[in-house]
Amino acid sequence: MTLLIVGLVLFLGIHSVRIIPGLRDGMVKGFGPGGYKLLYSLLSITGFVLIVWGKIEAHPTEMVWDPPVWSRTVALIAVPLSLILLISTYTPGHIRHTVRHPMMLAVALWSGAHLLANGELASVILFGSFFVWSVMVLIPAFIRGGAPSTPPGWGGDVTAVVIGGLIAAALARFHLYLFGVAVIG
Structure with a gap:
């Protein structure tokens, strides 16, 4: 479980630098733009690998609660929606324009x-x-405002769907x- 937690701290930590005012700018200034990108990439990749490795190593752990049967149906609906939101991050359209922060909303919905x-x-x-991380990042993002400046078109929406x-x-x-759990059946 230690590897999972260390991975989460590294991955979510580096992805949280925008939450603390001035931290990202200070890191870019200190490491330089290329150095910051390298550090960001290395911590992200290392964190991701440790998350996967730690989750595999930790499985199975004790049950905290017995999930209701209907929660699987919720996941069956929420995950495709989160993937559409995630793809819409990179495809300009009505979804991205309306939601404003589709990637963070996708992570919140998926998780x-x-x-x-x-x-x-x-x-x-x-x-x-x-x-928790996605909600903590999503709230300040909405407070900062700013819908994407690209004019919405239907091509990006169709692509995302x-x-x-x-x-x-x-x-x-x-x-x-991939994950040891059957989605259907």
């Missing part, structure tokens, strides 16, 4: 649905950390092999 559907301690730590749907279908099909 919240998984938190609800998983009562095992390591899963609660993993998905709970991502959920199609690609997000295809990724969701692939994840549903291979979730058992």
Whole structure:
């Protein structure tokens, strides 16, 4: 469980520098733009690897709660929506323009649905950390405001729905092999 927690601290920590006013600018000034990008990348990759390794190593852990059966249905609906939001981050359209921060909303939706559907301690730590982090980052992002300046078009929305749907279908099909839990069946 230690590797999971260290990974979460590294990954979410470096992704949280915008929460503290002046921290990112100070790091860029101290390390230089290239040095900051390198540090950001190394901490992100290291954190991600430790999260995956730590979750695998920790499994199975004790149950914190017994998730209700309906929580799996919520996850079946929320995950494809979160993937559409995630893809819309990179495809200018009505979704991105309206939501303003689709990536953070996608992480909140994905992690919240998984938190609800998983009562095992390591899963609660993993998905709970991502959920709390995404809400902590999302609130200041909405306060800062600013919708994307790109004019909305339908092409980006169609792309986000199609690609997000295809990724969701692939994840549903291979979730058992990737994560040890069957989504359907």
